[in-house]
Amino acid sequence: MANESQFAHYPPLQGSARLWGTIALSLATFMNVLDSSIANVSLPAIAGDLGVSTNQGTWVITSFGVANAIALPLTGWLSQRFGQVRLFVTSVLLFVLTSWLCGLAPNMTMLIVFRALQGFVAGPMIPLSQGLLLGSYPPALAGLAMGLWAITTLVAPVLGPLLGGWITDNIYWSWIFYINIPIGLISAFMVWTIYHKRESMTHKLPIDSVGLGLLVLWVGSLQIMLDKGKELDWFHSPEVIALGLVALVGFAFFLAWELTEEHPVVDLRLFRQRNFWSGTVAISMGYGLFFGNVVLLPLWLQQFMGYPSIDAGMLLAPVGLFAIILSPIVGKNVNKIDPRYLVTFSFLVFALVLVMRSHFSTQADFNTILIPTLIQGIAMSCFFIPLSVILLSGIRPDKIPAASGLSSFVRIVAGSFGTSIATTVWQDRAAMHHAQLAESVNQGNFAATQVLSGMGSAGFTQEQALAQVNRLVDQQAYMLGANDVFYASALMFLMLIPVVWLSRPKRTNAASSDVAGGAH
Numbered sequence: 001m002a003n004e005s006q007f008a009h010y011p012p013l014q015g016s017a018r019l020w021g022t023i024a025l026s027l028a029t030f031m032n033v034l035d036s037s038i039a040n041v042s043l044p045a046i047a048g049d050l051g052v053s054t055n056q057g058t059w060v061i062t063s064f065g066v067a068n069a070i071a072l073p074l075t076g077w078l079s080q081r082f083g084q085v086r087l088f089v090t091s092v093l094l095f096v097l098t099s100w101l102c103g104l105a106p107n108m109t110m111l112i113v114f115r116a117l118q119g120f121v122a123g124p125m126i127p128l129s130q131g132l133l134l135g136s137y138p139p140a141l142a143g144l145a146m147g148l149w150a151i152t153t154l155v156a157p158v159l160g161p162l163l164g165g166w167i168t169d170n171i172y173w174s175w176i177f178y179i180n181i182p183i184g185l186i187s188a189f190m191v192w193t194i195y196h197k198r199e200s201m202t203h204k205l206p207i208d209s210v211g212l213g214l215l216v217l218w219v220g221s222l223q224i225m226l227d228k229g230k231e232l233d234w235f236h237s238p239e240v241i242a243l244g245l246v247a248l249v250g251f252a253f254f255l256a257w258e259l260t261e262e263h264p265v266v267d268l269r270l271f272r273q274r275n276f277w278s279g280t281v282a283i284s285m286g287y288g289l290f291f292g293n294v295v296l297l298p299l300w301l302q303q304f305m306g307y308p309s310i311d312a313g314m315l316l317a318p319v320g321l322f323a324i325i326l327s328p329i330v331g332k333n334v335n336k337i338d339p340r341y342l343v344t345f346s347f348l349v350f351a352l353v354l355v356m357r358s359h360f361s362t363q364a365d366f367n368t369i370l371i372p373t374l375i376q377g378i379a380m381s382c383f384f385i386p387l388s389v390i391l392l393s394g395i396r397p398d399k400i401p402a403a404s405g406l407s408s409f410v411r412i413v414a415g416s417f418g419t420s421i422a423t424t425v426w427q428d429r430a431a432m433h434h435a436q437l438a439e440s441v442n443q444g445n446f447a448a449t450q451v452l453s454g455m456g457s458a459g460f461t462q463e464q465a466l467a468q469v470n471r472l473v474d475q476q477a478y479m480l481g482a483n484d485v486f487y488a489s490a491l492m493f494l495m496l497i498p499v500v501w502l503s504r505p506k507r508t509n510a511a512s513s514d515v516a517g518g519a520h
Helices: 014-033 042-050 059-082 084-106 108-122 127-135 139-170 180-198 208-229 239-261 267-271 274-304 309-316 319-333 339-357 366-381 382-391 396-437 447-459 461-499
Strands: none
Touching: 014 084, 014 127, 014 180, 042 108, 059 084, 059 108, 059 127, 059 396, 084 108, 084 127, 084 180, 108 267, 127 396, 139 319, 139 382, 208 239, 208 309, 208 339, 208 396, 239 267, 239 382, 267 274, 267 339, 267 396, 274 309, 274 461, 309 366, 309 382, 309 461, 319 366, 319 382, 319 447, 339 366, 339 382, 339 461, 382 396, 396 461, 447 461
């Protein structure tokens, strides 16, 4: 195993080469992150055209995510085996090919297969783009490079749903995949032209096929369990219990194997380093909380507040505004300020935003809902970059791709957990609030009696009046359930602050990493 990376052998790029190198790497990242969100709004059209239910259509999203998560930890091994530049360009070209196949898919089965392949080949792109970008800049400007690069990953999730919706409405859903072809070809050509003479050293390492098989087994079982859990009533279902046991046993064997294997597919020994494990725990749990609430808010707005999808999108899009403005500033100054202070500030702002949301009512107007979203952009700008610096602080240069891939993998899995836990808790709390509110609708409650008699006077039958009251109780119950999730999430962000202070980042380290958190 080499102790040096390509960056030890090549000086930073200069002038236009550095500019075009940054653009080329950002284009590939933009394409990757865009694809994780562009299909969301197109699911009804895809499902309808291919003759399946919308629930089955969600596998278009999850197949990409699972395969992407599995491929991420392989980045370190693959980059040492084949070279970082060759692997990156190959990854981009294969992404272009699988995007074309997704657009041509004749049925849902083939589309899911091609999306899984697309997610798998996309795995190395984000960690390697960060590594190559760091090698293009002098250490003093590495933070600025990551800040500029972060803009790409913050813009893509905002544009994804808007672009996907427009393409689906005005052209055809296949084009949400076809648009990757020109972007990917341009990026691959530019990256190869600029970086092919800056290839990293390669080592012929054996592939850990047992470790890879166990990784696929436990991650796949876990993701299927999370996807089908709500549909099958979680652990009341033998299928969910079986999937959970397979995931648990597979994970236990995976840990035992990887910690004793000479050339593990995932280098779990990285968790021995204080900065890496504390930074990875903070970024993963923080991202899980953030992502769970990002999914919950539009569900509540559309299902129980009557917001059309375009208005819900308009309420979520401004989250990127302050993040885009502030990320380059944070990146430029991240080596001048202790990153733990920046992360602490981020978690405090996240907690503030969630406390504000926990006071929403069914009368909340557009501006009331919009203001916390705007403020959340400030928290996002101080979240990914400083935590990336912390978790990669003290990591050997040749280990950076493996560390970045592993932390990204843990974060994506945490995002899946966060989504499932947030929506499940929301429904459970709403059911509890519904039962409590329904108890008060009886003959002894003056307000309830007045409402029902008023509806009777307006021509409603007793059944219609009770159904109308039930809808109002439903709306109130789900709002109170959402408030509970928002408030609990705020408390959990505050509890994560001490974890950040367990790290001991080196002030001189200019590290990169999972800046692309909103993407997955």
